[in-house]
Each structure stands twice: as C-alpha cells, then as structure tokens.
Amino acid sequence: MxxxxxxxxxxxxxxxxxxxxxxxxxxxxxxxxxxxxxxxxxxxxxxxxxxxxxxxxxxxxxxxxxxxxxxxxxxxxxxxxxxxxxxxxxxxxxxxxxxxxxxxxxxxxxxxxxxxxxxxxxxxxxxxxxxxxxxxxxxxxxxxxxxxxxxxxxxxxxxxxxxxxxxxxxxxxxxxxxxxxxxxxxxxxxxxxxxxxxxxxxxxxxxxxxxxxxxxxxxxxxxxxxxxxxxxxxxxxxxxIGPALYTPALGYQAPPFKVGKRHVLVTLGTHLDWHKDAVADAVRVLAGTMPDWEFHFTDGNAAGDDNQQQGNFCRIPWVDYDCWLSHYDVVIHHGGAGIMWHCLKRDIPALVYPVDYDQFDHAARLAYSGKGIWLRGGLKKLEQAGALLREVVRK
Incomplete structure (x- = not known):
C-alpha cells in the first residue's frame, strides 16, 4: 500500500x-x-x-x-x-x-x-x-x-x-x-x-x-x-498500486483439515450461484478419483449452513482467505481478481475454471504467464483434473 x-x-x-x-x-x-x-x-x-x-x-x-x-x-x-x-x-x-x-x-x-x-x-x-x-x-x-x-x-x-x-x-x-x-x-x-x-x-x-x-x-x-x-x-x-487483499475476520468455522492429507479448495467466489451445484457435483466426481486428497468446495456465502461432509468431499459455506488459504496445496478458482491475487501472493498453485465476466481474461493472463492452468473443456475437464492436480504439487 x-x-x-x-x-x-x-x-x-x-x-x-x-x-x-x-x-x-x-x-x-x-x-x-x-x-x-x-x-x-x-x-x-x-x-x-x-x-x-x-x-x-x-x-x-x-x-x-x-x-x-x-x-x-x-x-x-x-x-x-x-x-x-x-x-x-x-x-x-x-x-x-x-x-x-x-x-x-x-x-x-x-x-x-x-x-x-x-x-x-x-x-x-x-x-x-x-x-x-x-x-x-x-x-x-x-x-x-x-x-x-x-x-x-x-x-x-x-x-x-x-x-x-x-x-x-x-x-x-x-x-x-x-x-x-x-x-x-x-x-x-x-x-x-x-x-x-x-x-x-x-x-x-x-x-x-x-x-x-x-x-x-x-x-x-x-x-x-x-x-x-x-x-x-x-x-x-x-x-x-498492487493488489489490495483483505478478508474481514468474522469468526467463521475453520475448514476441516486432516493431518497428512493434501487439500484442494474449489471456489467460484460470492456470485455464480446458478452454476455452483453443477460444479460441486463435478468436484465430487473428481474427489472420488483421488481418495487420498481432501476437497473443499466453498459456496462463498457467509450466511450459509454448516459444513456438509461426504467422504473426502466437503461443501463449506465460507472460507476466510486470510486465515485459511495458506493451508491448501492447490486452489481451483473461477478467475476472480481477489482469489487470483491471494493465490499469487502466497505462491499457491491454481487451476482456473472461468465462468463469466472478466474471469476469462484473468485465466488468459494466468495461463500466459505460467502462473495458472486454464481448465478448458467445462465440467468434464474439471471432473478429470486429477492428473493436473498431482502435476502442480510436484513442481
């Protein structure tokens, strides 16, 4: 600043x-x-x-x-x-x-x-x-x-x-x-x-x-x-002037991290509600192919219900980026400016699944600079992203 x-x-x-x-x-x-x-x-x-x-x-x-x-x-x-x-x-x-x-x-x-x-x-x-x-x-x-x-x-x-x-x-x-x-x-x-x-x-x-x-x-x-x-x-x-990153601390429940496991956060931000159920379903499929990893899908809704755990998939209302983002090994995000810069500043590998607005332009910049992988191919590509996830954590 x-x-x-x-x-x-x-x-x-x-x-x-x-x-x-x-x-x-x-x-x-x-x-x-x-x-x-x-x-x-x-x-x-x-x-x-x-x-x-x-x-x-x-x-x-x-x-x-x-x-x-x-x-x-x-x-x-x-x-x-x-x-x-x-x-x-x-x-x-x-x-x-x-x-x-x-x-x-x-x-x-x-x-x-x-x-x-x-x-x-x-x-x-x-x-x-x-x-x-x-x-x-x-x-x-x-x-x-x-x-x-x-x-x-x-x-x-x-x-x-x-x-x-x-x-x-x-x-x-x-x-x-x-x-x-x-x-x-x-x-x-x-x-x-x-x-x-x-x-x-x-x-x-x-x-x-x-x-x-x-x-x-x-x-x-x-x-x-x-x-x-x-x-x-x-x-x-x-x-x-550089990114302006901050998440108000409102005392939300911590995500359920498990010792010895790799964790993936999947987020579409606070909008795009019309698409979140479909993406959550695709992440469940992906989680089923990687039983040794934990997948957290956040709705970006601070007023949401409690966590919903199904095997190694958990649907979470809200994740405080300032408190918890550094605990994740990989983030799959939509290309919103906030989560994009939070990941870049913490050097967290990212797969980018753009859906709307300027998200495709951010995905292009991440892919062009080698700072993110653009998931092209829709939900099917997301379901089959296991090899990419393992690749980015090995780098």
Missing part, C-alpha cells in the same frame, strides 16, 4: 471510500481503508449488507439508507451466465440504471448531513460517484481490481472470451475488430438508456480524449501489477 500513500495529495485529511457490498469489490476497498486509516480520517460508504464487515475491519461506516442489497444481488448474481451475450448484458444494465440514480442522490444527502471528504475513492462499478464529487467539489479517484477491462487503442480487448496477446497481423486485426465490437456495444447501451443515464448527470460515455467517463480522469488505482497485465497503452490517469 506504500504506492497508494505516495499518491495522496498534501493537505488531504478526510477520505471516503465507496463500494457495493460484494466481497470482490468491498474487500479491496476495506484493505485500502485499513491502510489509509493509520494516517487519515477514513469512512467507508456502502449498503446495509456491508455494515458488519466494515465494522469488523475497524472502520467507520456511512450506510446508504435505501434498500440496495437484494436488487443489487439480483443484478450481480443472476440465475444464468452473462458472458458476452448482448441481450443478457442489456437486461443486466437496464436493472442497474435506476439503482445508480438512487445511489447518487443518497450519496449527495449523506455528504450534506455528515460532511464531505476531500478525496473520494470509488469502486469502478460506481461511475455516478464522479458527478456527485464534481458538484460537491470533491476530488474523485476510481479503484479498479481488474484493469484488464479498461478500453485502450491497442492491446488485447477484454470481455471477448479470454484473448491472448496478438503475435501476427491477422491477430492484431482480430483484436481491432473485437475492440470496435466492445465500444459499439457500450455506445448502443448508452444510447438506449440515454434519458435515464442523464438523470445521474452522466452525459457522455467517452471524453474528448477517448477515455471512459465512468472512471476518474485524475486517478485510476489499478489493484494489480503492471507486469502481470498484457501490454497496451493504458489511460494517462492509471497508476498500478
């Missing part, structure tokens, strides 16, 4: 950090908040669903009064895959526009009632923070756990199934077409929802310099390492 401290302007005392309640967005903000709170007055702004974790981190919480948790969960955790389907992306965006408008109004009211900060750092999923900050004369920065999703005039585009860097003219042309496809889709969505979006104060999708108006023109904090990302021309505002 030293790189973050070096960026804070002189004279800043009060800093607000904003995030939705989901672990992949809230926990990096909490990590930054904990670090900054040693030298600044820090508050975390989120929804009711985040209050317990904010307080567990020892930070001050400003909670938006509206009911956001269930509507946001319905958007972020649908009962189907989004991938790159224009129709499903359209449906998802349609539901989120109204929530963003309410969020902006309540954020403005919170600052009027509780005082405004000198600097606001907002998760990249909250683009409306910029307009509220402009009206309140507050310096606005964006935090970005997945900088691979930023558009650029060159390089490898995101949300296209996990493309690798182009090595030929044909590959570069293919990437060019995908970049155009992504931009045209965003422009089409913006046009379709232009009246609703403009109510938030956002009047254009791209600035005159071509940068995306959803993110701060002053500073985008990339919670990644530059040498891990594929080469491209990054926005002028982007600064790599």
């Amino acid at each position: 030293q790189r973050l401290f070096d960026l804070i302007p002189a004279g800043v005392t009060y800093i607000d950090l904003l995030a939705p309640p989901f672990a992949g967005h809230l926990h990096p903000v909490l990590a930054m908040g904990k670090a900054l709170s040693a030298h600044y007055q820090v508050r975390i702004i989120s929804t009711h669903g985040a209050k317990k974790r904010i307080e567990a981190a020892g930070l001050s919480a400003l909670i938006l009064p509206g009911e956001y948790d269930q509507p946001l969960l319905a958007v972020a955790n649908p009962r189907y895959a989004i991938k790159s389907s224009p129709l499903k992306l359209y449906q998802q965006f349609r539901h989120v526009v109204g929530l963003l408008k309410n969020f902006a109004d309540e954020l403005e009211q919170i600052w009027q009632q509780n005082g405004k900060p000198e600097l606001a750092i907002a998760d990249f999923t909250l683009p409306i923070a910029g307009e509220v900050c402009r009206k309140a004369d507050v310096l606005w920065w964006t935090s970005m756990p997945s900088p691979c999703v930023l558009e650029s005039p060159d390089g490898t585009p995101a949300y296209c199934g996990g493309l690798m860097p182009a090595k030929t003219m044909l590959g570069r042309n293919w990437h060019f077409l995908h970049r155009k496809k992504v931009r045209l889709f965003k422009l089409a969505i913006f046009w379709l929802f232009r009246d609703a979006i403009r109510q938030t104060g956002i009047t254009r999708l791209y600035r005159h310099d071509g940068s995306e108006s959803a993110y701060s023109p002053t500073r985008i904090l990339a919670l990644s390492e530059r040498d891990f990302e594929f080469p491209q021309r990054w926005p002028a505002a982007l600064t790599f």
Whole structure:
C-alpha cells in the first residue's frame, strides 16, 4: 500500500471510500481503508449488507439508507451466465440504471448531513460517484481490481472470451475488430438508456480524449501489477498500486483439515450461484478419483449452513482467505481478481475454471504467464483434473 500513500495529495485529511457490498469489490476497498486509516480520517460508504464487515475491519461506516442489497444481488448474481451475450448484458444494465440514480442522490444527502471528504475513492462499478464529487467539489479517484477491462487503442480487448496477446497481423486485426465490437456495444447501451443515464448527470460515455467517463480522469488505482497485465497503452490517469487483499475476520468455522492429507479448495467466489451445484457435483466426481486428497468446495456465502461432509468431499459455506488459504496445496478458482491475487501472493498453485465476466481474461493472463492452468473443456475437464492436480504439487 506504500504506492497508494505516495499518491495522496498534501493537505488531504478526510477520505471516503465507496463500494457495493460484494466481497470482490468491498474487500479491496476495506484493505485500502485499513491502510489509509493509520494516517487519515477514513469512512467507508456502502449498503446495509456491508455494515458488519466494515465494522469488523475497524472502520467507520456511512450506510446508504435505501434498500440496495437484494436488487443489487439480483443484478450481480443472476440465475444464468452473462458472458458476452448482448441481450443478457442489456437486461443486466437496464436493472442497474435506476439503482445508480438512487445511489447518487443518497450519496449527495449523506455528504450534506455528515460532511464531505476531500478525496473520494470509488469502486469502478460506481461511475455516478464522479458527478456527485464534481458538484460537491470533491476530488474523485476510481479503484479498479481488474484493469484488464479498461478500453485502450491497442492491446488485447477484454470481455471477448479470454484473448491472448496478438503475435501476427491477422491477430492484431482480430483484436481491432473485437475492440470496435466492445465500444459499439457500450455506445448502443448508452444510447438506449440515454434519458435515464442523464438523470445521474452522466452525459457522455467517452471524453474528448477517448477515455471512459465512468472512471476518474485524475486517478485510476489499478489493484494489480503492471507486469502481470498484457501490454497496451493504458489511460494517462492509471497508476498500478498492487493488489489490495483483505478478508474481514468474522469468526467463521475453520475448514476441516486432516493431518497428512493434501487439500484442494474449489471456489467460484460470492456470485455464480446458478452454476455452483453443477460444479460441486463435478468436484465430487473428481474427489472420488483421488481418495487420498481432501476437497473443499466453498459456496462463498457467509450466511450459509454448516459444513456438509461426504467422504473426502466437503461443501463449506465460507472460507476466510486470510486465515485459511495458506493451508491448501492447490486452489481451483473461477478467475476472480481477489482469489487470483491471494493465490499469487502466497505462491499457491491454481487451476482456473472461468465462468463469466472478466474471469476469462484473468485465466488468459494466468495461463500466459505460467502462473495458472486454464481448465478448458467445462465440467468434464474439471471432473478429470486429477492428473493436473498431482502435476502442480510436484513442481
């Protein structure tokens, strides 16, 4: 976090950090908040669903009064895959526009009632923070756990199934077409929802310099390492500060580790509920082929039921990465930024089973750098991953 401290302007005392309640967005903000709170007055702004974790981190919480948790969960955790389907992306965006408008109004009211900060750092999923900050004369920065999703005039585009860097003219042309496809889709969505979006104060999708108006023109904090990302021309505002890793300690039950056994953690994060039963079934099949190993599948649900043990397979509601991840020999994960960097920082071998969103782009970077194995081939490949698991623990 030293790189973050070096960026804070002189004279800043009060800093607000904003995030939705989901672990992949809230926990990096909490990590930054904990670090900054040693030298600044820090508050975390989120929804009711985040209050317990904010307080567990020892930070001050400003909670938006509206009911956001269930509507946001319905958007972020649908009962189907989004991938790159224009129709499903359209449906998802349609539901989120109204929530963003309410969020902006309540954020403005919170600052009027509780005082405004000198600097606001907002998760990249909250683009409306910029307009509220402009009206309140507050310096606005964006935090970005997945900088691979930023558009650029060159390089490898995101949300296209996990493309690798182009090595030929044909590959570069293919990437060019995908970049155009992504931009045209965003422009089409913006046009379709232009009246609703403009109510938030956002009047254009791209600035005159071509940068995306959803993110701060002053500073985008990339919670990644530059040498891990594929080469491209990054926005002028982007600064790599490294991963921000933290899990609030809420006293959850420890996973059932067994002495003398190798342990595998399988996680799809806190979303993707529509696919978790199928993946758990595939892991049971895999566990049956490796009776000398223990397999833990976590639902990523802190409010879930007790552990469910079946032979050498155990389904667990929640695993605290800070406390327990280092006890695992291998992790099979979905390519979420949080679990990816937790594994990389602890040098834990990983097999990557991407399902949706930017997960394919992370899988591509892990495979390209030799820091993970991309499981291509769906559930059948997962069921037959025994040889790969034994291979990675021998390295």
